[in-house]
Each structure stands twice: as structure tokens, then as C-alpha cells.
């Protein structure tokens with residue numbers, strides 16, 4: 132008997148189910164998509180939103196934390212904003228609809244909505260296979276549009292590409308698919324930005340990095356303080372592929388960013404970095420699942436968190452090394468600067484290793500600002516606020532500066548400075 | 556300029572009293588030397604002057620230009636013109652020295668109602684000050700004190716002092732860890748700062764530094780108190796007789 136399924140629906144669950152009834156006829160998709168959406172909502176009804184009893188959600192009790200669901204807003208006024216990088220090409224999703232698509236050499240695109248309607252390019256919407264995939268279920272049910280992008284083999288996309296989801300609150304559900312062709316190089320900024328109005332945003336992105344390609348994927352999540360953001364990035368790394376995934380969580384009330392990555396080709400390399408700036412009443416969860424499936428693949432995972440006020444953070448990092456994946460090298464570290472007695476951070480590293488000749492390690496620390504450092508800076512006339520800011524910034528800047536690209540480092544540091552100004 | 560009256564202070568954490576009724580006056584234009592055995596409380600006194608939170612003043616007062624500083628935090632004291640060159644300067648990973656210098660100079664200027672320095676002006680000042688102290692600009696690109704040698708750290712402290720132009724300078728064993736040439740360079744740097752509206756307190760164990768920076772007054776600190784005050788001859792006497800003899804005479 133499933134006790135949880137018998138619990139009465141929460142307000143948020145009821146609102147989601149009602150919203151689906153109201154919206155389902157307007158959502159894009161052929162018969163297959165309709166049935167996938169129905170299944171996703173049925174699963175949501177049957178399983179409810181996950182609670183801490185569901186292992187993958189142990190530190191993020193979605194059922195409790197998603198306390199309300201804003202109404203869908205047809206006419207919310209939103210406009211694309213300047214990209215974070217100078218000279219970037221901007222693809223804009225406005226209130227969940229693809230609204231701006233520049234022509235870029237070496238890039239081909241389709242609207243996800245068109246693909247869902249017409250089965251273009253074999254895109255089929257499928258209800259999530261796993262019962263604990265709440266992000267996938269909500270996104271499948273409500274996805275309205277998104278971007279399908281492919282980078283041609285051997286293309287060097289010189290200008291950064293920003294995929295910008297901008298909204299004015301309400302319901303925003305997008306799904307994207309990006310394939311970087313063999314030997315190609317590109318830098319993407321996957322940006323989620325909005326107003327201070329309440330929003331339930333979900334995003335599912337599938338990123339495939341083909342043989343020998345090199346991609347930098349920067350997620351900038353900077354929605355308002357009332358935003359609930361549920362996102363999932365799927366990442367496949369083929370032979371000799373290299374990816375840097377950098378997540379900057381800079382705002383939001385409830386954030387769950389999942390990354391499901393697999394190194395499927397030999398010598399694939401992943402650098403996974405996350406900076407979580409968690410203040411106010413925010414709850415921010417980054418959950419990584421990484422499979423090393425073949426020999427000679429490498430990954431490093433570094434997560435830096437700053438927690439102030441009543442902020443709560445979570446990092447779950449699961450690395451699985453399959454039996455054939457000999458010579459895997461995986462190094463994971465999660466460091467937190469906890470600046471408030473009322474905040475907290477939970478780290479759950481997991482290494483599941485089935486191969487015997489591997490180098491894998493993980494470590495986690497939680498610290499306060501070093502009082503001696505603070506004293507030294509203040510003894511030179513630096514005010515306490517500025518001194519704390521310098522020390523916090525030093526803590527996160529270390530991994531930002533690894534990105535090397537100067538414009539990118541500047542853009543991210545400017546955002547971190549703004550956060551410190553507001554929360555320091 | 557500095558007047559310490561019957562100061563009692565203890566370690567905040569465990570309540571151990573370190574400074575036990577200390578009196579000291581240093582006038583503008585004066586160079587005062589404080590000497591004393593290991594563990595007598597010299598560094599503790601310097602930290603208390605700078606406002607370090609690890610220590611609690613339980614009695615007495617510290618007046619700077621006639622006003623108590625006990626309620627001021629370290630940054631306010633520094634902006635008011637107090638400066639401590641640390642016996643053991645701290646390493647601060649991740650904060651670039653140049654950025655730190657710029658922020659410190661500008662925050663102090665801001666606190667005094669002055670305009671911020673332009674970047675070229677700032678760099679010019681650092682370059683000039685670094686040159687007189689024989690400091691390589693490359694070193695200043697590194698994080699604050701990280702990987703600096705003992706002597707480099709001490710020179711970096713004096714560089715900061717030159718750039719910040721404080722009114723009351725406290726140098727805690729700046730001579731330790733310096734080679735002979737560096738000692739001369741640092742002493743020249745300190746002497747250049749001597750002036751009628753500035754006071755300098757030199758904490759040292761050795762007569763040698765005092766041959767380069769000749770003090771107007773010499774004070775002996777023992778067990779948390781100033782037990783004897785004299786002129787530069789007192790330092791020579793210490794060198795000859797050791798603390799034990801001199802302190803006994805004072806008792």
C-alpha cells in the first residue's frame with residue numbers, strides 16, 4: 132500500500148492538475164505528445180510531488196517547499212535583455228515561447244514547439260521513466276516551446292551563444308536540445324532571468340557533445356526571489372569530447388538544478404563547476420549524477436557555496452564508475468562558506484565504483500569567514516562589509532577564474548559582486 | 556598622541572589577563588621603543604591598539620589624540636590614522652595584493668571624505684613606494700602575503716604603511732626575519748616617515764634596529780606592565796645586562 136499516494140493533494144498539486152486541465156488543449160504536440168503529457172500528469176497524481184522519503188529528494192522536500200503554484204499568464208510583458216557577454220548571439224525564449232532566432236554560421240535551429248507538433252527530427256515527448264523524476268514530469272506536462280540547436284561538425288562558433296529564457300512570472304516550461312557536432316567548438320550561456328513576480332519555471336535540456344567537440348556550457352540562473360526553478364541538464368560526452376559545465380545560481384526561492392551526465396566515449400573530459408549564492412529564504416539544490424561508462428575518462432567537480440540569512444543549500448554528487456571504465460579519474464569537492472547561524476548546507480557525495488583501477492576522491496568543507504583574515508583587512512581601514520565581501524569573493528572567484536575567458540570571468544564576477552552588494 | 560591609562564585586558568575566550576595595568580604615553584613627533592621578554596604582552600598590546608576582537612579591555616582606556624578608541628572597530632581606527640605592522644602578517648589566499656592595496660587606500664580616503672584614487676595615480680604611488688623598499692611589482696600580483704618569504708612579508712607591511720600614511724605607526728618586531736640590507740632599507744623607510752605630527756612605536760628585541768631608528772624613549776614591558784622607562788641608553792643597558800637584571804632593578 133502506498134501511504135503517500137493516499138495523502139490529500141497539496142494546494143500546489145491541485146493547482147498543477149487544474150492548470151493542466153485548463154491548458155492541455157493549447158499545448159503543442161501530436162498524439163504522441165498528448166499521451167506523454169497525460170501520462171506525466173497521471174504519474175504526478177499517483178506519486179504526488181516527492182518528499183524527503185524519496186531518496187533523490189531527501190534534502191529538498193519538494194512537496195513541502197513548492198507551497199504554491201502561480202497562475203499561467205497569457206499576456207505577461209517580457210522583453211529579452213542584453214546578453215551577459217559582449218558580442219553574444221541571442222536566442223530568446225520569451226514567456227516560454229521561442230521569440231528570437233539569429234542566423235549564425237554553423238548553427239541550425241528549430242523551434243521545439245514545431246518539432247513536437249510534427250515529429251520533426253525524431254523528437255518525441257515521453258513521460259519520464261523514473262517515478263522520482265518530478266522535474267521531467269512537470270516539464271513534460273507543461274512544456275510549451277524551446278530550442279533545438281545543432282552545431283555543424285568541425286564548426287568553430289566564434290561568438291558566444293546565449294539561450295535566454297526571459298519571463299514576467301507565471302508558468303514557464305521550456306525544453307531544449309543541443310548537439311555539438313564532431314570536432315566543433317562553442318560556448319553557450321543558458322540563462323534564466325525574470326522579474327520579481329512569482330514563477331514556476333521548468334527546463335529540460337539535452338546536450339550532446341560529439342566526438343572531439345569542445346563545449347563550454349554556462350548556466351546563469353538569476354530569476355527573482357519568488358521564483359521556483361526546476362531544471363535538468365542531460366549531458367552525453369562522446370569519444371574525446373570535452374565539456375565545461377558551469378552553474379551559477381544567483382537567485383530564486385526554490386531551485387533544483389539536476390545534471391545527468393554520461394561519459395560514453397573514451398578520453399572524454401568533464402569539468403563541472405557550480406557557484407551557489409544562497410541568501411534570504413532561498414533553497415538551492417544542485418544534484419549531479421555522472422556515469423563513467425568507458426575507460427580513460429576524466430572528470431572534476433568543484434562546488435562553492437555561499438550561504439547567508441536563512442538560505443539552505445544542497446549538493447548531491449553521485450559518480451558511478453562502471454566495471455569497464457578502468458583508468459577513470461574523478462575528483463569532487465564541495466566547499467561552503469556558511470555566513471549565518473540560520474542557514475545551512477547539506478552535501479551528499481556518493482562514489483559507486485565497479486572498476487578496480489581508478490582514481491576517485493571527494494571532499495567537503497563548511498567554514499565561516501576566517502576572523503584573522505577579516506581582522507587583517509580591517510586593520511588596513513577596509514570596512515567590515517567590504518572586507519567580508521573581498522573574502523567571500525575570493526572564495527568563489529577561484530573557480531570562476533578557472534574559466535580563463537576574460538569577458539566571461541568579468542560577467543560572472545560582476546553578478547557575484549551585485550549579489551554581495553545586496554546580501555553582504 | 557597616544558595615551559594608555561591603567562590598561563587591563565584579557566583573552567576574550569578564556570579570560571586570561573595579559574595586560575595588567577599598563578600606562579604609556581607617546582607624543583606626536585616621538586619615536587618610542589618597547590622592549591620586553593618573550594610572552595610579556597608586546598604583541599597583545601599592539602593587537603589591542605588595533606582593535607582585535609580576541610582581546611577584551613576590562614579596565615582603563617586608550618586615548619588617541621585625546622579620544623577613546625575602545626568603541627572603534629579596527630577599520631575605524633585605521634582610517635583615523637592608526638597602523639600596526641604585524642609581527643606575523645597573515646596570508647590571505649584569493650585576494651590579490653594590488654586589489655587589497657587599492658581597496659584599503661580608497662576606503663580610508665572615503666572615510667576621510669577624500670576622492671578615490673584613479674588607477675594610474677594608484678599604480679604610480681605603489682610603484683614609487685615599492686621601488687624605495689626594493690619590492691618587485693611581480694610580488695604584488697600574488698595574493699596578500701601568500702608565498703612571501705619572511706622578509707618579503709615584513710617589507711610588504713612597511714609598503715602598506717608608506718601608502719596609507721598613518722599618524723601612529725606601531726611596528727611589531729619588524730626587524731625579525733630581515734637580512735642586514737633589508738633592515739637598513741626598512742629603517743630608512745621608517746625614518747622617512749618621522750615627522751612632527753607622527754608618532755612611531757617600535758617593538759623590538761634588539762638594539763640593532765634601534766641603531767638605525769634611534770628612539771626618543773625606551774619602555775620595558777614585563778608581565779603586562781611598563782616597568783621601566785628611559786632613553787636610548789636603556790636599550791644599551793638591556794643589551795649588556797639582559798632583562799633579568801634591568802627588571803629586578805626596576806622592581
Ligand SMILES: Nc1ncnc2c1ncn2[C@@H]1O[C@H](COP(=O)(O)OP(=O)(O)OP(=O)(O)O)[C@@H](O)[C@H]1O
Pocket residue numbers: 566573591592593594595596597598599600609642
Ligand atoms: N589569543 C591568545 N590565546 C592564548 N594565549 C595568548 C593569546 N594571545 C596572547 N597569549 C599569551 O599571552 C602572552 C603574551 O603574548 P604576546 O604575543 O603578547 O607576547 P610578546 O611580548 O609579543 O612575545 P614575543 O616577544 O615572543 O613576540 C603569552 O604568554 C601568550 O601565549
Ligand SMILES: [Mg+2]
Pocket residue numbers: 597598599642727728
Ligand atoms: Mg610578539
